[in-house]
Amino acid sequence: MTSRERIHNILKRRPVDRIGVYEHFWGDTHKKWTQEGHLKEGESLEDHFGFDMQMAWVFNSVANLDFEPQIIEETDETRLVRDGNGATLRLHKLHDATPEHVDFLVRDRAGWEEHVKPFLKPERRRINIEGYRDVRRRAAEQDRFFAWAGVNVFELMHPVCGHEYMLMGMAVDPDWVRDMVDAYAELTVNLMEILFEEEGYPDGVFFYEDMGFKQRPFFSLDMYRDIIQPGHKRTIDYAKSKGLPVIMHSCGYVAPLVPGMIESGIDCLQVIEVKAGMDLLELYREFGDRLSFMGGMDVRVLYTNDKAAIDRELAAKIPVVKGRFGYVLHSDHSIPNQVEYASYRHFVERGLELGTYA
Amino acid sequence: MGVGAMSELLEQIALCIEKGKVNAASPYPPAMKGQDGADELVAKAINDGVAPSDILGKGLIVGMGRIGEKFRDNKVFVPDVLMAAKAMQAGMKHLRPFFESGAAQHKGTFIIGTVQGDLHDIGKNLVSMVMEGGGYKVIDLGVDVSAEKFVKAVEENPGCSVGLSALLTTTMVNMEKIVAAVKAIAPGAKVIVGGAPLTMDFAKKIGADSYSPDPQGALDFLNSAA
Numbered sequence: 363m364t365s366r367e368r369i370h371n372i373l374k375r376r377p378v379d380r381i382g383v384y385e386h387f388w389g390d391t392h393k394k395w396t397q398e399g400h401l402k403e404g405e406s407l408e409d410h411f412g413f414d415m416q417m418a419w420v421f422n423s424v425a426n427l428d429f430e431p432q433i434i435e436e437t438d439e440t441r442l443v444r445d446g447n448g449a450t451l452r453l454h455k456l457h458d459a460t461p462e463h464v465d466f467l468v469r470d471r472a473g474w475e476e477h478v479k480p481f482l483k484p485e486r487r488r489i490n491i492e493g494y495r496d497v498r499r500r501a502a503e504q505d506r507f508f509a510w511a512g513v514n515v516f517e518l519m520h521p522v523c524g525h526e527y528m529l530m531g532m533a534v535d536p537d538w539v540r541d542m543v544d545a546y547a548e549l550t551v552n553l554m555e556i557l558f559e560e561e562g563y564p565d566g567v568f569f570y571e572d573m574g575f576k577q578r579p580f581f582s583l584d585m586y587r588d589i590i591q592p593g594h595k596r597t598i599d600y601a602k603s604k605g606l607p608v609i610m611h612s613c614g615y616v617a618p619l620v621p622g623m624i625e626s627g628i629d630c631l632q633v634i635e636v637k638a639g640m641d642l643l644e645l646y647r648e649f650g651d652r653l654s655f656m657g658g659m660d661v662r663v664l665y666t667n668d669k670a671a672i673d674r675e676l677a678a679k680i681p682v683v684k685g686r687f688g689y690v691l692h693s694d695h696s697i698p699n700q701v702e703y704a705s706y707r708h709f710v711e712r713g714l715e716l717g718t719y720a
Numbered sequence: 721m722g723v724g725a726m727s728e729l730l731e732q733i734a735l736c737i738e739k740g741k742v743n744a745a746s747p748y749p750p751a752m753k754g755q756d757g758a759d760e761l762v763a764k765a766i767n768d769g770v771a772p773s774d775i776l777g778k779g780l781i782v783g784m785g786r787i788g789e790k791f792r793d794n795k796v797f798v799p800d801v802l803m804a805a806k807a808m809q810a811g812m813k814h815l816r817p818f819f820e821s822g823a824a825q826h827k828g829t830f831i832i833g834t835v836q837g838d839l840h841d842i843g844k845n846l847v848s849m850v851m852e853g854g855g856y857k858v859i860d861l862g863v864d865v866s867a868e869k870f871v872k873a874v875e876e877n878p879g880c881s882v883g884l885s886a887l888l889t890t891t892m893v894n895m896e897k898i899v900a901a902v903k904a905i906a907p908g909a910k911v912i913v914g915g916a917p918l919t920m921d922f923a924k925k926i927g928a929d930s931y932s933p934d935p936q937g938a939l940d941f942l943n944s945a946a
Binding site: 388454461462463525526529530532533534535575576577578579580581582585614635637638661662665695698699700 | 749839917
């Protein structure tokens with residue numbers, strides 16, 4: 363069975379030879395393992411560990427593509443810059459770090475309509491066509507499942523107005539947030555149409571959509587259904603209309619939202635963050651007949667680098683969740699560089715051993 | 721103003737905070753549309769001669785406490801807490817001169833920040849709001865905060881407590897250094913930690929005084945430690 367066939371079946375919970383395997387890593391883990399000589403220079407993690415999937419993230423959703431970032435303030439350590447989303451970001455000059463969002467021009471409907479909405483046009487220059495083509499070709503060479511990857515509406519809105527204005531907007535002016543949801547869903551679908559018609563379809567779609575944090579989602583299931591779900595349905599319906607299965611990622615505790623996400627049409631939930639309160643076995647028991655899963659292995663166990671503890675984590679979960687053929691082995695977020703190469707290697711080997719069907 | 725009328729006014733203020741009713745112009749919550757909000761009612765209470773400490777302790781803090789408990793119990797969500805905090809701020813602006821004159825006093829000073837290497841701020845901001853709503857003066861150092869910045873803030877605010885936030889397994893390890901630096905200059909300062917990957921065991925291991933999975937737990941800890 364090829365990787366492509368395996369993931370296709372897993373997403374439909376149909377018989378396979380073994381569970382799938384895929385992983386996300388923090389940036390410096392790959393670098394460290396390469397420096398230690400475990401990977402060859404330039405060798406991909408997909409190739410090295412024989413992952414079943416490969417993804418390409420190729421859309422640029424910054425509102426005003428022609429906006430030249432403006433430096434508002436500069437110190438010895440930082441630079442304060444306004445970007446094409448109207449967001450003010452603090453960039454660190456002395457070390458690599460994700461920019462810190464400091465302020466936003468979009469705080470309400472008026473700001474959205476002035477600074478962002480008019481710019482959200484489905485232009486070809488928003489797409490890294492060559493990047494998509496390259497990853498798609500490499501995945502095909504290895505018969506891997508190839509997924510288009512990108513963010514969905516919730517993750518597209520907060521770079522523009524921040525979590526706080528967005529979440530307050532959901533309470534105070536839900537029509538404004540619904541309008542943002544509609545606009546970003548439409549932009550995503552239109553860009554997918556351009557890309558897929560020009561370059562060919564992927565095997566599936568992988569949406570990143572962080573909707574929770576520790577022990578709770580950002581909003582209630584009712585609010586999800588009322589405001590966010592129409593955007594999910596629009597994008598997922600498009601994927602389904604082309605025969606593409608949909609995997610949706612969410613960090614944090616999103617268990618209360620899962621019924622709504624299933625209504626929206628997702629085929630697989632990823633990443634099932636144990637440290638935020640998610641419970642893979644409980645989700646499997648409740649939704650395993652309708653949903654496949656990727657993740658849910660506690661990364662805190664991996665960075666003990668204790669193989670016996672890793673074995674216990676795998677043995678407690680894999681024999682159960684392989685039951686309906688709908689599981690892909692993955693940590694509950696990403697592998698940090700505290701995890702030794704040998705520990706991760708053991709995790710994959712032992713996990714697939716337990717996950718092989720007789 | 722009679723005692724009964726005063727109690728009723730303070731309860732109205734508490735309700736505005738709990739429901740996130742900022743002012744009369746705010747359309748939220750729909751059930752209170754057109755009614756006065758925290759802004760107008762706190763101004764009225766001051767004009768009617770209600771003691772600022774009563775407005776704070778029997779109105780604003782009561783309302784914020786209710787929303788904090790509901791959030792802890794998963795009965796409300798982040799948008800509700802944000803609106804409550806906004807209403808709280810609308811009321812607090814009228815009390816600011818009384819804090820400056822000493823007619824109203826904070827329970828203490830709480831210094832908070834997301835630790836170095838980590839830029840996540842929602843959890844930290846929610847804790848800040850609930851702490852402020854609980855009567856503490858909050859000094860928010862922001863995100864990606866070094867041990868040196870925490871130490872400087874602690875030195876400038878004797879008797880303060882400290883809150884450290886981290887969302888990532890890769891950054892929670894930076895907490896130990898910060899806790900040690902804070903305890904070295906202020907051994908009596910209470911340090912509480914929070915964030916997705918943390919546990920009470922981890923808090924104890926790194927020398928922190930407590931861990932809380934939610935903002936109300938952090939407030940309860942500081943109140944009990946005071």
